[in-house]
Amino acid sequence: MLKVGIIGVGGIAGTHIPGWVASEDAELVAGCDMDESVLQEWGKKHNVQKLYTDPNDMFADSDIDIVDVCTPNNYHAPLSIGALNAGKHVICEKPLAPKPDQIQEMIAARDKSGKLLMCAQSSRFAGSSLAMKAEVDKGVLGDVYHARCWMLRRSGVPGRPGFIMKEHSGGGPCIDIGVHVLDLTLWLMGNPKPVAVTGVARAELAHQPGAFSVMGRGGGDLADMVDVEDFAAAFVRFENGATLILETSWMLHHGQTSDRQIWLYGTQGGAHLPNCEIYHTDNETKQHYNYKLQNTDHKMKAHALECVEFARAITEGKPSPVPAEQSLQVMAILDGIYRSQEAGKELVLDI
Numbered sequence: 001m002l003k004v005g006i007i008g009v010g011g012i013a014g015t016h017i018p019g020w021v022a023s024e025d026a027e028l029v030a031g032c033d034m035d036e037s038v039l040q041e042w043g044k045k046h047n048v049q050k051l052y053t054d055p056n057d058m059f060a061d062s063d064i065d066i067v068d069v070c071t072p073n074n075y076h077a078p079l080s081i082g083a084l085n086a087g088k089h090v091i092c093e094k095p096l097a098p099k100p101d102q103i104q105e106m107i108a109a110r111d112k113s114g115k116l117l118m119c120a121q122s123s124r125f126a127g128s129s130l131a132m133k134a135e136v137d138k139g140v141l142g143d144v145y146h147a148r149c150w151m152l153r154r155s156g157v158p159g160r161p162g163f164i165m166k167e168h169s170g171g172g173p174c175i176d177i178g179v180h181v182l183d184l185t186l187w188l189m190g191n192p193k194p195v196a197v198t199g200v201a202r203a204e205l206a207h208q209p210g211a212f213s214v215m216g217r218g219g220g221d222l223a224d225m226v227d228v229e230d231f232a233a234a235f236v237r238f239e240n241g242a243t244l245i246l247e248t249s250w251m252l253h254h255g256q257t258s259d260r261q262i263w264l265y266g267t268q269g270g271a272h273l274p275n276c277e278i279y280h281t282d283n284e285t286k287q288h289y290n291y292k293l294q295n296t297d298h299k300m301k302a303h304a305l306e307c308v309e310f311a312r313a314i315t316e317g318k319p320s321p322v323p324a325e326q327s328l329q330v331m332a333i334l335d336g337i338y339r340s341q342e343a344g345k346e347l348v349l350d351i
């Protein structure tokens, strides 16, 4: 059994634990958090004996094979690189890191160590995503030449400094939830190479008096701490000629509380998530016809399945289920949105 240590035992770490419990290849043995009282309570709750407040002490523990990084975004790169340099496999929460050059450094550390590095892009492991990927990979859409994707919340800012302050998060909804829907869309498209992005990233509502406490669900001092965007949108071009439109927001005058959709348009058909539908037209009979994907439910939750699959890949000597090179392309686009906002024009990407 591979031995797992989690760094950052907050909210998302709790969703990984069922995966480590279910895994036939790995078991949870250690936890690390800079907040000692949170760590002690977590250790008692999950019956984990090895508890560290300094990540370096966990890296020095030769018993540990896998480090599971669940801290706020800006600590992902240094912690992952430290773990890889100590000879550990690393699964790290999304985004792999807020800056593309940090991800390049993580990939270099991975290659030097010979260990696996995976971004925990949980959306890929949902039953509906796996079913859609299997269908699209059969070629039913032909060449996908355009995609639209969005992840929008009417009032849903994660009201914690780790998300709303750039020094901890690296960015706002673009990096927090845009990363989910963009990664999933690119994966379904077959990860074409992005070559240019035009983006906007703005805080239009967050600083209106009272708006953050009502729409952001974060009262008091939190409103003064927000220094990230509350809305972002982008138009992306790919090397193969395909294009993509992305929209993401934590607070928006939108008609739904939460709205996540992906539309794929190909030369032979279209597709939609979360409806799990495929759309065709028969040019001879002049009929439109649609079908719904079956087997879209999984017993295991996506956040657990990603851990199970990561440990299985290590045991079976397979590559990371989510290649870090794909996470680098995702972040090149998201970082490109911020840079395009600053420049006020389309940016050519050079990854």
Ligand SMILES: NC(=O)c1ccc[n+]([C@@H]2O[C@H](COP(=O)([O-])OP(=O)(O)OC[C@H]3O[C@@H](n4cnc5c(N)ncnc54)[C@H](O)[C@@H]3O)[C@@H](O)[C@H]2O)c1
Residues within 6 Å of the ligand: 007, 008, 009, 010, 011, 012, 013, 032, 033, 034, 035, 038, 055, 070, 071, 072, 073, 075, 093, 094, 095, 120, 122, 160, 162, 176
């Ligand atoms: N996949 C998803 O659906 C999803 C959902 C929520 C959050 N996340 C990601 O998970 C990560 C953590 O988010 P969260 O909601 O669990 O945050 P959280 O604030 O609930 O927990 C973070 C924990 O990390 C600890 N910590 C911070 N810096 C540390 C350091 N340098 N060393 C050790 N411990 C440190 C904090 O004390 C805290 O206990 C973020 O990167 C976020 O993007 C992913």
